[in-house]
Amino acid sequence: MTRKHSVNRPPTPDGAEDQGNEPILQEIINIKLIESGEKERLMEMLRERLIECGWKDEMKALCRAYVKKKGRNNVTVDDLVHLITPKGRASVPDSVKAELLQRIRSFLTSAAL
Amino acid sequence: MSSKISGRVSPQPCPHLLDFCSRNGSKPFRALQDCIRVKPPGGRAAIRREPFEVPRCGTCDESSRPRLYACVACAAVFCHAPPIHSHASAHALSVPGHEIAVDVDRAELFCCACRDQVYDRDFDAAVVLAQTITSTTSTSGSTVTQCKATGSQPDNLRKRRRVDYSLWAPNSRENAIIENHSIPLHDATNGSLISSTELPWGLRGLNNLGNTCFMNSVLQALLHTPPLRNYFLSDRHNRYYCQQKNGATLNGSKNSRFCLACDMDAMFSAVFSGDRTPYSPAKFLHSWWQHAANLASYEQQDAHEFFISMLDGIHEKVAKEKRKTHSPGTGDCCIAHRVFSGILRSDVMCMACGFTSTTYDPCLDISLDLEPSQGVSGKSSLAKSNNSCNVEADCTGSSQNCGISTLKGCLERFTRAEKLGSDQKFFCQKCQVRQESLKQMSIRKLPLVSCFHIKRFEHSSIRRMSRKVDQYLQFPFSLDMAPYLSSSILRSRFGNRIFPFDGDEQDGCNEVSSEFELFAVVTHTGKLDAGHYVTYLRLSNHWYKCDDAWITRVNESIVLAAQGYMMFYVQKMLYYKASEKQAASWCDVRK
Numbered sequence: 001m002t003r004k005h006s007v008n009r010p011p012t013p014d015g016a017e018d019q020g021n022e023p024i025l026q027e028i029i030n031i032k033l034i035e036s037g038e039k040e041r042l043m044e045m046l047r048e049r050l051i052e053c054g055w056k057d058e059m060k061a062l063c064r065a066y067v068k069k070k071g072r073n074n075v076t077v078d079d080l081v082h083l084i085t086p087k088g089r090a091s092v093p094d095s096v097k098a099e100l101l102q103r104i105r106s107f108l109t110s111a112a113l
Numbered sequence: 114m115s116s117k118i119s120g121r122v123s124p125q126p127c128p129h130l131l132d133f134c135s136r137n138g139s140k141p142f143r144a145l146q147d148c149i150r151v152k153p154p155g156g157r158a159a160i161r162r163e164p165f166e167v168p169r170c171g172t173c174d175e176s177s178r179p180r181l182y183a184c185v186a187c188a189a190v191f192c193h194a195p196p197i198h199s200h201a202s203a204h205a206l207s208v209p210g211h212e213i214a215v216d217v218d219r220a221e222l223f224c225c226a227c228r229d230q231v232y233d234r235d236f237d238a239a240v241v242l243a244q245t246i247t248s249t250t251s252t253s254g255s256t257v258t259q260c261k262a263t264g265s266q267p268d269n270l271r272k273r274r275r276v277d278y279s280l281w282a283p284n285s286r287e288n289a290i291i292e293n294h295s296i297p298l299h300d301a302t303n304g305s306l307i308s309s310t311e312l313p314w315g316l317r318g319l320n321n322l323g324n325t326c327f328m329n330s331v332l333q334a335l336l337h338t339p340p341l342r343n344y345f346l347s348d349r350h351n352r353y354y355c356q357q358k359n360g361a362t363l364n365g366s367k368n369s370r371f372c373l374a375c376d377m378d379a380m381f382s383a384v385f386s387g388d389r390t391p392y393s394p395a396k397f398l399h400s401w402w403q404h405a406a407n408l409a410s411y412e413q414q415d416a417h418e419f420f421i422s423m424l425d426g427i428h429e430k431v432a433k434e435k436r437k438t439h440s441p442g443t444g445d446c447c448i449a450h451r452v453f454s455g456i457l458r459s460d461v462m463c464m465a466c467g468f469t470s471t472t473y474d475p476c477l478d479i480s481l482d483l484e485p486s487q488g489v490s491g492k493s494s495l496a497k498s499n500n501s502c503n504v505e506a507d508c509t510g511s512s513q514n515c516g517i518s519t520l521k522g523c524l525e526r527f528t529r530a531e532k533l534g535s536d537q538k539f540f541c542q543k544c545q546v547r548q549e550s551l552k553q554m555s556i557r558k559l560p561l562v563s564c565f566h567i568k569r570f571e572h573s574s575i576r577r578m579s580r581k582v583d584q585y586l587q588f589p590f591s592l593d594m595a596p597y598l599s600s601s602i603l604r605s606r607f608g609n610r611i612f613p614f615d616g617d618e619q620d621g622c623n624e625v626s627s628e629f630e631l632f633a634v635v636t637h638t639g640k641l642d643a644g645h646y647v648t649y650l651r652l653s654n655h656w657y658k659c660d661d662a663w664i665t666r667v668n669e670s671i672v673l674a675a676q677g678y679m680m681f682y683v684q685k686m687l688y689y690k691a692s693e694k695q696a697a698s699w700c701d702v703r704k
Contacts, residue, residue, distance in 0.1 A: 030177045
């Protein structure tokens with residue numbers, strides 16, 4: 001008995017991708033944010049807040065120290081991103097997170113999603 | 114092919130970029146030019162095939178990844194979020210010649226094989242051009258600062274090339290030249306217990322003539338400002354000759370009777386004579402009173418106000434001789450400006466249309482606001498500590514998190530883009546109406562000596578009261594001013610580019626470094642109306658406290674803990690440190 005191969009087999013999803021409805025909703029929200037230009041505005045606001053509170057300077061200092069240690073020619077952008085991502089994510093001030101969430105929430109209600 | 118911009122070597126292209134450029138030339142980059150979208154104001158450059166395109170990864174269809182790259186060869190977009198997702202790297206590995214990509218949100222080149230940013234001059238030029246087209250610059254506008262000057266683009270600025278500081282010690286030939294052309298200074302102390310081998314030259318107390326510590330403190334700093342000291346001690350302003358000239362043209366006007374530069378000359382001669390008994394700068398005080406009649410009293414004055422007034426007084430006298438009262442920015446008019454005058458650049462950008470107005474103003478010093486004392490990361494900050502500086506050992510990261518104000522922090526805030534409030538709307542020439550604007554300061558030209566004045570005295574006209582801010586400020590012994598220069602500030606607006614900006618001169622006859630060394634600190638203790646000024650001087654790598662007539666050697670920790678009011682930094686190249694041994698200074702050239 002020969003084994004049958006399913007002809008209509010869907011493409012194998014990337015191992016780390018989530019299955020189910022979540023990515024679809026996220027996708028829709030993301031598209032809406034981009035199309036309305038809100039994402040751009042949120043990014044600008046976020047940049048401003050992170051500069052004001054010294055977060056950017058802190059990350060810069062971390063990167064500088066790392067480059068000093070490793071040598072200028074032995075560091076790649078990926079190394080730096082890998083270095084500061086956990087610390088960066090953890091040190092965003094709660095007030096900034098709250099403001100961002102509030103803006104997104106009000107956007108969602110206004111976009112009637 | 115390495116080149117230098119602003120004294121820094123441009124990053125070398127990786128082999129993949131070299132290969133790409135040799136095979137395709139600049140055609141692909143020019144094609145990208147059409148896809149550069151710049152959003153005014155702020156002018157952030159992005160790469161989009163159509164203006165409202167939502168970029169997605171060609172493999173996983175995700176549009177929300179933080180980094181998306183468009184392959185320069187085939188224009189396909191891929192995500193790059195290592196370590197899990199990197200379809201950009203997969204693409205580079207699978208298709209040879211497709212290693213070079215461009216970040217769609219930042220318009221920066223990336224080599225997916227090397228996994229690092231790469232730079233191309235032509236590409237950066239194209240991006241900067243696209244960004245500047247959306248904000249034309251104008252150089253109009255006059256300003257009123259301490260030295261009234263027009264704010265036009267300083268083309269009379271000598272082209273300067275920024276170099277790195279390098280050590281120098283005289284070789285035998287140079288030593289011979291120094292010996293042959295100098296006259297040894299003799300120790301003129303009579304029966305003084307302190308021999309010249311213990312204290313450096315030029316260290317002499319100044320008597321307080323009645324609340325004149327504000328003057329004494331600034332004078333001590335100026336007496337040891339290397340270019341100023343060299344000017345007067347090499348007889349560039351001869352007081353006898355000057356008096357003779359002024360005496361001959363005496364026409365009864367007030368101007369010919371006093372000359373602050375002559376009094377400075379007399380003071381330098383007296384202070385560097387070797388005599389250690391305290392000197393009374395009475396003549397100088399009298400001359401200054403005549404110059405600044407409104408401040409002539411025995412009341413306490415502000416040291417900074419005195420400093421500016423004094424430099425102004427020297428300028429008035431000396432500049433009249435040379436008849437060059439304008440263009441103080443170049444410092445050609447008088448020694449005061451030659452030493453202290455720098456040029457500040459101010460950019461005001463309209464938030465609506467992106468139009469930027471640029472003005473240049475000369476400045477004798479930089480007045481800095483203190484940061485608000487609270488820490489920033491939402492955690493409880495350290496209290497505004499006036500005296501503890503041992504916390505710095507723990508704060509390897511940003512000092513703001515630890516709640517300590519630093520001079521660098523103040524300078525960073527000074528050069529940060531600041532949103533002008535809605536009550537300060539700037540008239541935009543393009544929009545022809547008052548708009549909200551973004552203002553950013555930067556330093557176009559560094560002076561030989563940078564004086565930083567900390568605004569500790571607040572005068573509120575509303576509440577009709579003044580107060581003093583005692584907040585401790587940490588200041589470094591060595592300071593690199595590179596991040597605050599116009600070239601650096603402008604560069605940071607355009608992302609990571611190798612592209613020469615305002616102030617980056619690639620050919621030049623004058624070489625100047627951006628590294629500075631601290632040599633004098635004027636401190637203030639006490640209250641606004643009842644306080645005392647003391648100056649700390651750094652000579653031969655030792656610190657000396659100059660408290661009017663009393664000079665004592667102190668440990669550097671005392672200086673670090675002091676409340677800085679005015680800090681004087683000299684370009685490192687003018688401050689080759691004398692060695693620790695006193696003998697290595699001027700006495701050494703005795704035959």
